[in-house]
Amino acid sequence: MATETIEVEGHIIDSLILAKILDTILAAGADYQILDVSIGRTNADASRAVLQVDALDDDALAALIEELQVHGANRVGDRDAVLEPCDQDGVLPAGFYSTTNLPTEVRVEGRWLPVVNPEMDCGLVVTGDVVRTVPMHRVTRGDQVVVGGEGVRVQAPSKSRAAGSFEFMASEVSSEKPKALLVAQVADRLRACRARGGRILAVCGPAVIHTGAAPDIARLVRDGWIDVLFAGNGFATHDIESNVLGTSLGVSVDAGLPVEHGHSNHLRVINEVRRWGSIEAAVNGGYITGGVMYECVRKPVPFVLGGSIRDDGPLPDVEFDVVAAADAMREHIAGVEVALMLASTLHGIATGNILPAGVETFCVDINHAVLTKLADRGSHQALGIVTDVGLFMRDLSNALE
Amino acid sequence: MCPPEHFTVLYEINPWMHREVAVDPDRARLQWEGLVALLRDAGAEIDLVDPHAEWPDMVFTANAGIVNGRQFVPSHFRNPERQGETPIFAAWFDEREYQIDRLPDHLDHEGAGEALPFGDVLVSAYRFRTDAASHAELSRLTGAPVRSIELVDERYYHLDITFCPLDDRRALVVPEAWDDYGRRVMAELVPEPLALEPDEAAVFSANSVVIGRNIVMPSCSPRVGRQLEAWGFEVAVADVGEFLKAGGGVRCLTLALDVVLRRGGQGPPAPT
Numbered sequence: 277m278a279t280e281t282i283e284v285e286g287h288i289i290d291s292l293i294l295a296k297i298l299d300t301i302l303a304a305g306a307d308y309q310i311l312d313v314s315i316g317r318t319n320a321d322a323s324r325a326v327l328q329v330d331a332l333d334d335d336a337l338a339a340l341i342e343e344l345q346v347h348g349a350n351r352v353g354d355r356d357a358v359l360e361p362c363d364q365d366g367v368l369p370a371g372f373y374s375t376t377n378l379p380t381e382v383r384v385e386g387r388w389l390p391v392v393n394p395e396m397d398c399g400l401v402v403t404g405d406v407v408r409t410v411p412m413h414r415v416t417r418g419d420q421v422v423v424g425g426e427g428v429r430v431q432a433p434s435k436s437r438a439a440g441s442f443e444f445m446a447s448e449v450s451s452e453k454p455k456a457l458l459v460a461q462v463a464d465r466l467r468a469c470r471a472r473g474g475r476i477l478a479v480c481g482p483a484v485i486h487t488g489a490a491p492d493i494a495r496l497v498r499d500g501w502i503d504v505l506f507a508g509n510g511f512a513t514h515d516i517e518s519n520v521l522g523t524s525l526g527v528s529v530d531a532g533l534p535v536e537h538g539h540s541n542h543l544r545v546i547n548e549v550r551r552w553g554s555i556e557a558a559v560n561g562g563y564i565t566g567g568v569m570y571e572c573v574r575k576p577v578p579f580v581l582g583g584s585i586r587d588d589g590p591l592p593d594v595e596f597d598v599v600a601a602a603d604a605m606r607e608h609i610a611g612v613e614v615a616l617m618l619a620s621t622l623h624g625i626a627t628g629n630i631l632p633a634g635v636e637t638f639c640v641d642i643n644h645a646v647l648t649k650l651a652d653r654g655s656h657q658a659l660g661i662v663t664d665v666g667l668f669m670r671d672l673s674n675a676l677e
Numbered sequence: 678m679c680p681p682e683h684f685t686v687l688y689e690i691n692p693w694m695h696r697e698v699a700v701d702p703d704r705a706r707l708q709w710e711g712l713v714a715l716l717r718d719a720g721a722e723i724d725l726v727d728p729h730a731e732w733p734d735m736v737f738t739a740n741a742g743i744v745n746g747r748q749f750v751p752s753h754f755r756n757p758e759r760q761g762e763t764p765i766f767a768a769w770f771d772e773r774e775y776q777i778d779r780l781p782d783h784l785d786h787e788g789a790g791e792a793l794p795f796g797d798v799l800v801s802a803y804r805f806r807t808d809a810a811s812h813a814e815l816s817r818l819t820g821a822p823v824r825s826i827e828l829v830d831e832r833y834y835h836l837d838i839t840f841c842p843l844d845d846r847r848a849l850v851v852p853e854a855w856d857d858y859g860r861r862v863m864a865e866l867v868p869e870p871l872a873l874e875p876d877e878a879a880v881f882s883a884n885s886v887v888i889g890r891n892i893v894m895p896s897c898s899p900r901v902g903r904q905l906e907a908w909g910f911e912v913a914v915a916d917v918g919e920f921l922k923a924g925g926g927v928r929c930l931t932l933a934l935d936v937v938l939r940r941g942g943q944g945p946p947a948p949t
Contacts, residue, residue, distance in 0.1 A: 286813030287798075291825035292858040293809070320797065320822040320941030322813060347827070348809030356783060386783050 277330055278337040281311065284349040285324040289315060294325055297347055304340045306331040326352065357382045357427030359402055359420040366413050368399040373422040375400060375409050376430055377633040377655070382407045383427035393610070394632035396653075400428070413599055458661055459668065462638055463675035465614055466501060469636075474613030475503040477635075479627045480568070481620030482510035483642075485524045487666025489618070490515055490568055492673035497571035501676055502616075504608045505572055505579040506623050509587035509594045512555065512569050512579075516591075517545045519567035546589035555593050580604045582623060606630055614638070617658070619665040621646050628655035640665050678713065678931055681705045682728045684736045686923050690756045692832050693924030705919035709736070712893070712915040712930060719891035719913065724934065726769050732762045737925045738932040739790040739837060741766035745819045745938045749775040752788040755806045778818045784811035789932055790835040794821070795842045795866060797939050802826045802836035802859075822941030824866060826859035833878070837928045841883040843892070847871065847908060849885070849901070851878040871904055884926030886933075895926035 288294040301308045312326040329344075331337035341351065360369040377396040381388040389407045391400060398409035400422040407422075415421065422428060469476055484493060496502050514524040522528060526538025535541075552558035559573040572579050582601035583594040595601040605627065615631060617624035617639040624639060628650045631637065637658040639647050647660030661668065685700045713723055728735055741762065743750040749770040754760045771777055780786055785808045792801040792815065799821040803809040805828055812823045826836065833839045833854035840863075841849040850870040852860045863870070873882050877898050885894040892905060893913045905912050915927055 286810075286816060286825065287823050288825075290798075290862065291812075291823070292862055293825050296827075296856075296858045318941075322816055322822070346804060346809065348803070348812065348825070350810060 277332065278334045279328060279330050280337055280341055281326060281328050281352045282341065282344060282349045283324065283326045283352050284344075284347070286322050286348060287316075287319075288325065288348075289323050290319050293347055294323075297327070297344055297349055300343060300347070301327075301329055301340065304331070304336070304343070306336065306340055355426050356384060356386065357400075357402070357422045358424050359384075360423045362415045362417050362419045362421055365416050368412055368415055369421050369423055371423040372399045373425060373428055374398075377631065377657075379431040379632070379634065381429050381431075382422055383429075388429070394634075395606075395630050397629065411602075414603070455661075455663055455668065456671065459671040459675050462616075462661075463672060465636055465638075466676065469614045470501075472613075475611040476501060477504050477506065477609065477612045477615040477627070478502045479506045479615065479617045479620050479623050480511045481507070481618065481623065482514050482525070483619035484511060484665055484669070485514035485518055485529070486527070487619070487664060488529055489666040489669035490518055490529075492669040493618070494566065494568045494571045495673050496669075496676065497568060497575055497577055499676070500575075502577055504612065505568070505577055506582070506605055506608075506627055507579065507620070508582055508584060508623055509590040511620075512581050512591055512593070513542050513546055513589065515567045515569050516549060516555070516558075516564055517542045519564055519570065520545055520548075543588055546591055550589065550592050553592055555591065578608055580608060582626065584622060602626060602630065609635075616640070617646075617650075618669065621649065625649055625653060625655075628653060628658065631655065631657075633657050640668050678709075678723055679726045679728050679735045679738050681709045681736045681920075683730045683733050684728075684920070684923070685733050687733055688758050690758055691834050691924040693921065695922075698922050700919050700922055708915070708917050708919055709930065712917060712927060715893050715913045715915050716886065716888070716931070719886075719888040719893055719911075721886075721888050726766065729761075729765060732759070732765070734759050734923065734925075735762050735765065736920070737790070737923075737929040738766075739925075739929045740788045740835075741932050742770075742788045743786075743792055743815065743819065744775075744789065744932065744934055744936045745821070746936075747775050748778060748819065750778050750780060750786075750788075750815065750818055753780050753782070753785050753811075754787060755785040780811055780814050780818070784808045784814060786811040786815060787835060789936075790837045790929060792823075793836060793840060793842055794936060794938055795840075795848060796845055797941065798822045798824050798866070799938055800824045800826060800836065800840060800842075800863075800866070802828050802839070802855075804828045805831060805834040816941075819938050820940035821938035824862050826862060827856040828854055828859075829856045830854045834924070835929075838881055838884045838926065839878070841885050841887065841928070843871075843887055843905075843908070843910065849873055849883045851883055854878070871901065873901065874898070877901060881921060881926035884928040886927050886931055893927055895921065 307330045309328040311328050315323045331340055375398045377394050380391040391407050393409055395409040398411050401408050401410045402420045518524045518529045521541045523538050523541050526541050527534050549558045555569050556573045558564045559570050564570050581594045583596040615635050615637045619641050639658045640661045644662045650658045684705055686694050742752045751763050751767040787806045791807045792799050801812050801823050812825045816823045839851040839854035847869045848867045851873050880896040885892050890910050892910050893915055895917050897912050897914050902912050
């Protein structure tokens with residue numbers, strides 16, 4: 277059974293247009309329900325009817341709707357989007373349509389055009405027959421921007437996105453699930469993504485290093501399981517610190533004990549990398565000989581390090597203009613189908629903001645607040661796995677071996 | 678009206694047009710001038726719009742748009758061959774300080790050729806050249822209640838070759854050109870119709886101009902002539918044979934400027 281809602285307006289009672297439409301629906305072997313009808317008070321007043329049309333299948337429905345369109349009936353919402361030009365760089369027209377991260381289509385000159393790069397909290401810019409999300413700061417004067425909600429349709433998120441396989445999506449946060457099962461299922465999703473040519477994104481917080489997961493993630497990078505890495509100054513610093521000096525924020529990653537004068541270790545490492553000029557130069561010069569950043573440089577896997585106000589140093593690779601950092605991240609998300617957010621609040625949420633809803637997102641954190649924050653900001657696709665990231669990554673890397 | 682300097686049949690966008698049937702420009706000019714004279718005799722004043730070489734069908738000014746007092750709603754032509762006429766006609770009305778109100782871009786409507794006032798309503802046709810959905814918009818713009826009539830015979834592709842209002846009660850009608858629903862609506866609307874026979878319809882008898890009790894027709898059978906005279910009309914026949922080659926008759930060659938549509942009730946209720 278296929279269903280569509282149509283509307284017809286005008287002097288449809290006295291012109292017998294409504295009668296003709298209803299007769300046409302029945303003659304086609306389809307059925308209708310009148311959802312709403314407002315009839316003019318006099319024969320001079322116009323009327324409007326909203327009908328639900330049920331046909332046997334999609335083809336029959338499409339043919340019938342086409343026939344009804346001749347008589348002035350239209351699918352509900354079948355109006356072109358209203359476009360307004362930006363009159364200033366970096367400023368959207370008032371009343372701009374604010375996007376979600378869901379698959380979205382925009383009606384332009386009667387045709388529904390898919391939004392190329394769904395991203396939440398952006399404007400929609402129409403250029404010819406291409407519709408893109410553009411964040412406010414990147415619009416330029418003259419860009420044609422969708423205003424109001426007319427001519428925009430959003431596909432509701434569907435719970436079961438991949439045929440049958442992903443059962444644990446049923447609960448949003450799973451702190452009380454057998455972790456071995458979760459690990460196996462995440463590993464399956466990563467393999468499936470690989471197999472269909474999708475890209476995998478890892479977003480890492482410094483706790484990944486503190487909990488001893490760096491060697492496992494380094495292995496995943498080396499074995500080609502990660503295609504792009506987002507992190508901040510802290511993650512990269514502690515990764516390098518643990519490789520060069522054997523500590524993470526001054527704590528021995530082997531013994532788990534603070535080392536003497538360890539509190540300054542990360543500053544010394546940052547200082548030396550600054551002397552080299554970049555992480556890549558420090559790797560090529562032999563200063564960094566292992567770890568996640570090392571593997572990223574060797575593979576190579578592109579990475580974006582986004583800065584924040586409390587960063588030490590920072591490392592020379594850190595982009596400190598946060599707007600530019602988010603733009604750099606945008607450059608790398610095309611084709612990403614799975615995102616692993618590993619013990620990262622700041623960069624995890626920043627990434628959630630720019631990912632389309634269709635990206636399978638696994639958020640591994642000991643604190644379920646991160647997942648709540650993600651969901652509250654619209655990243656409903658994120659599945660939270662509440663556990664220690666060090667243990668989880670060890671199991672995941674073993675499962676992928 | 679628009680002088681036929683550039684009138685010719687360059688393309689075929691209705692069943693009457695055949696590029697191999699050449700228009701005789703001198704004859705066309707003479708016929709058009711003859712029509713102007715007959716219309717003036719019948720009491721009309723004629724204003725002219727300048728012809729454009731690119732748009733040969735501009736001569737059929739009935740399709741320029743809808744005139745309603747000092748309001749003008751330009752047409753939105755279905756065929757690209759005529760779409761260039763719209764800005765020219767709109768500019769003509771703009772220069773004369775008409776209020777120009779436009780239909781939405783995605784809806785076609787071919788002007789007074791598709792919409793004729795009768796009684797309290799504006800009868801408008803759809804299918805071949807005009808979108809039914811434009812009727813609600815037209816009603817919104819003009820305030821006139823519309824009766825929508827579906828055309829079913831491609832030879833009668835505009836309303837004004839199937840329907841000619843004569844006065845408040847009477848009209849020439851070609852019911853065969855309308856679907857069943859349209860016939861019922863028109864039967865309800867027109868108390869005293871004069872239905873044309875197929876051969877009368879095919880020579881565009883309905884495509885006539887009525888000025889008071891005078892009617893200028895492209896052709897008139899004795900039967901129709903007798904009935905019109907019995908109703909008190911004075912019939913004049915204008916030979917517009919050259920223009921019939923393009924599928925247009927007397928009415929098509931004119932756009933009435935003295936039309937004031939009756940404002941009906943309310944427009945369609947706002948979407949909820």
